[in-house]
Amino acid sequence: MAATASAPTRFLDPNVIAAISGMELRARAIVEGFLSGLHQSPYKGFSVEFAEYRQYTPGDDPRHIDWKVYARSDKYYVKEFEEETNLNCHILIDISKSMSYASSKVSKLDYASFLSASLAYLMIRQRDSVGIVGFSDKIDFHIPSRLRPGHLHTILHAIENISHGERTTIGKPLHQVADTLNKKGLLILLSDLLDEPKDIIDALQHFRFRGHDVVVFHILDKTELTFPFYSKTRFIGLEGEGSYMTIPQSIREDYMRRLQDHIETLKTGCGVHKIDYAVLDTSKPLDFALQAYLAARSGKM
């Protein structure tokens, strides 16, 4: 047990990750933990394209000093290169109030944050450009995809400072995002998808129409999946649906049926449009989502 606990893979546990401060550190821990379990390197070939010169400052690698410029100007300039990306990725993260639901330490939004940070970290490491969009009933923030050094920091900073949006309205912001993305790429949606399945599928179809590949991570809390309530309970909607008192025992069957119907509808809709769809339990490790990403990326390379 001690060996297991000290293994890097323990950082795939959301509850462990939540105890780590700093989104970058979290992302690194997750990805390193995840990669330590892989035998084949996920990194593929990449190219480097010149971007600009800048004045040498102590600490820079002397190998990057352009001696021709020094000969002409008698000043030390360092060549900077724009790394060529393999894949253009966008992470769409749902930050509506319903994502703040948590039956344990990790809320759905926390889980989505960990996952999006991990994905961004992984993408940057393998030279994929990554952007991130936060939305609720509208687009709350949008960081376009880049591969520049320091972009990861920008993304992680944005993730770390996510604040809750309003009600979940997936269709409208996704359509907006779809209209703004010109370059084809990979789109990863992290959401609890508590909206009308038809609107969700329509929006995702929009991305597909524009040539994007789409991976949908349907993030749900364990209690949402199992509904383990017994005593008389007053449920209060997080998005202003009001409160309802009920006997969970008596409606569990009905609840589970409706939830499964919802999931099945989404799953079927995604399947029709060749969209990868996976339900993620916030109590489960994060590696499943990372595996899914790598599988989707390998299909594009």
Place this chain on the structure above:
Amino acid sequence: MPSFLNSAFLMIGAAAVAVPILIHLLMRNKVVRIDFAAMRFLMESQKQVVRWLKLKQLLILLLRIAAIALLALAFARPYFPESSALGLWASDEKEVGLIVDISASMLAAEHLTQAKSALRDVFDGLAPETIVSVYFAGGHSRMIVEREPLNDGIEARVLSMLQPTYQHCNLREATQTMDDLLRGSALFKRELYIISDFQRSGWPETGSFLQLASHAEVKLLPVTEKPWRNITIIDAQVPDETEQPWLCTVQNQALDVVKSAEVNLVVAGKAIATQKVEFTDGSTQVVPFEQVKLPRGDIAGYFEVNVDDDFVEDNRYYFVAQQREYIRVLAVNGEKASGPADELFFADKAVNTHGSAFRLIQTEAARLDRISPDAFDVVLLANVTGLNNNDVQILRTFVRNGGGLLIAPGDKVDIKFYNRFLEEIAPASLQNLAKPLLDRNSGDIMMLSNIGHPAFDQLSNALSNDISAARFFQHWILQPKVGSQMLANFGDDAPAIVVGTAGRGKVVMLSFPIDGEWSDLPIQTSYLPLLHTLLSYAQPPAEKVQFVRVGQPLYLGDSFQPNTQVEVATPDNVVSTWRSDNLIYGGASLPGIYRFQQKSMHKNIAVNLTTEESDTDIFVPEAFLAKLYSADEQTVIDQSQARISLPEQQAESEQKVWRYLVFVAFAFLIGESFLGNRTPR
């Protein structure tokens, strides 16, 4: 409205009812609040569920409250007082029970006629279809009619069966029986009629008072208002000895009317003596009959008082007596000869004297099979050599059944036979001869060692001393068995007379013969009384005379064979056959002489009326009713009371409303459990 015996439980129940209400209210407020995201899956169905849930919880609450309330009501022991009784009780229908005394005293005066008249009046006063029960009390008391709707057929049937018995009546028992029946009546109105002469003897003092549980209205219908004239023979003594007087006890219960009467002694249908009795100095007189000369043997008869009274059935007192004619002795002669040399020469002369109580019949061992010992009281083996096996078996049976045996061994006996075949019944075994024949002038003497023994009852002191005058020249040495008694011995302490028992019979064993061959006893004055007293001792005891009342069982005694047919002649000369394994005849329903015959055995048993029925002391109605108590032991029933008020406890006990309440409460609790298990909290 119902009333309650323990109304305190109502208060307790009211408090207890609050418990489920409080629990319900407390549980209702205990709601978990949860912020939840997936509200879209809850919102559509939960309203209907909550509504149905509230309804079920309310139903459960009501069931709990109802169950507790019902249990509290049950513990409060509710009942419906008469005024607000159920419709069934309020109806005019009633159930009637009639007790009719059919004891022997109802044969007196006009009692029977009055009883029939009263019975008709009761029937006439009842509405058709009234539920009626009729109980005949007396003798084999029985329910003649049990809960039948009244019709003409019932009245005719009861009147035709109304015939008094000669037996006693227990009115307390009869009242208890009818009360038990009426207690189970479905009707509230109940009436109990008692038609009787109300003798005080009909109400046993033991358990004097009777609690009535039926709450019936008790109505007494006496067949007479005053005691009847009655002179009765209540007892008689018939002696075994002819010298003693016969006694007859006469009781006059009408002393102011009858001053004297004649009492006859009737034997075998013939009046053999008459005595006059004067009642001037008391109501009970003992009438002696002196010098009654009766033949020996079994006799049967009665005393009868000749007087004009109201109850003639108790004017006779039947008796049987056993005046034994002879003690029958079967003497087996072991040495038949002529003159004094004959073994029984002296014995025959000593026993068969004129006026003797003995009758001695002689036979020989070889001819013994031609005579049944059962016809004799005592068998005498006089110097008998031996008997064949069959005779030995018969002799053993004879003795075990009560017959007597006198063994007088002499020079002819076979010592092996005696010690082997008679060993079972003989009180001693033969050892050997004591000594050789001596000079006639000397010889041993015999002394009585146990003069107080019953075997010497008929031997006076003078004669007992004379026994020592006899000289014995030879005798057998006897070895007494354990349990036997030595009554006489010789000078050297050798046993001379030993007695013992075998079964019910007695055996006397001498160590010498009863002729003059070994002694000069036969010529001594003590010879005759000694032989008489030993034979008398050996005879079967006289059977005790039974004094039996009507209704009591008759025991035939051991002389009858069980499981063998017995001819029975009842006092009314009806002859029938009967057999029983215990020889107890239970059918003595008439006073008089019952005669039983089985082969050569016969027996007479006198049966008389029970003296209680002769008693003219009667209850006045108020005194009788004072014996009856209502069940709560508070209310004494009196004749004027139209209805016994229903005591609370008795009403509650009878109605048993609590049972229904508990039943319903449990049904509610079962329903609550069923519903509760299917209702989420």
